[in-house]
Amino acid sequence: MACAPRPKRPKPDLRPRFWRRYKLGELTPVEWEALCDGCAKCCLIKLEDEDTGALAYTSVACRLLDTGTCRCGNYPLRRQLVPACVVLTPKTLREAMAWLPSTCAYRLVAEGRDLYRWHPLISGDPETVHSAGISRRGRMVPEYEVAEEDLEDHVIEEDE
Numbered sequence: 001m002a003c004a005p006r007p008k009r010p011k012p013d014l015r016p017r018f019w020r021r022y023k024l025g026e027l028t029p030v031e032w033e034a035l036c037d038g039c040a041k042c043c044l045i046k047l048e049d050e051d052t053g054a055l056a057y058t059s060v061a062c063r064l065l066d067t068g069t070c071r072c073g074n075y076p077l078r079r080q081l082v083p084a085c086v087v088l089t090p091k092t093l094r095e096a097m098a099w100l101p102s103t104c105a106y107r108l109v110a111e112g113r114d115l116y117r118w119h120p121l122i123s124g125d126p127e128t129v130h131s132a133g134i135s136r137r138g139r140m141v142p143e144y145e146v147a148e149e150d151l152e153d154h155v156i157e158e159d160e
């Protein structure tokens with residue numbers, strides 16, 4: 001048995017250690033997207049206490065999330081399909097810092113910190129965010145399986 005030659009795939013155009021060398025607003029669109037570690041924590045439904053404003057994560061995943069891969073089911077059309085979805089940009093990040101998980105790569109870089117060893121940009125392997133137990137893969141319930149009034153039963157710690 002033999003594999004036919006495959007065409008070489010061009011590597012995405014990423015500047016070396018761009019997340020340490022450039023400000024978030026200076027990243028190219030490809031670098032911006034590459035910064036996401038694919039943990040899916042930001043796609044979990046969060047509950048806000050009306051009195052205190054405190055946020056609580058749940059293990060319930062946005063209805064558009066592919067819970068097997070931790071990827072959005074329709075990334076280009078996510079805003080049309082899920083109006084509550086926040087498209088992260090250097091501008092929206094400022095507000096989103098209040099609810100993004102502490103491990104989020106955008107938050108780490110905005111805080112002047114480096115990425116963790118399990119981040120795919122450091123490890124070179126998109127699986128490490130899962131094998132390190134950081135992502136929510138295998139630990140989510142799809143939104144369509146949970147009634148609105150039962151969301152509270154699924155509250156988790158952010159770093160759980």
Ligand code: SF4
Binds near residue numbers: 104
């Ligand atoms: S929390 Fe941050 S790093 Fe994780 S999937 Fe969301 S945007 Fe990407």
Ligand code: SF4
Binds near residue numbers: 065075
């Ligand atoms: S629409 Fe996509 S990116 Fe937005 S929260 Fe849902 S799964 Fe995540």
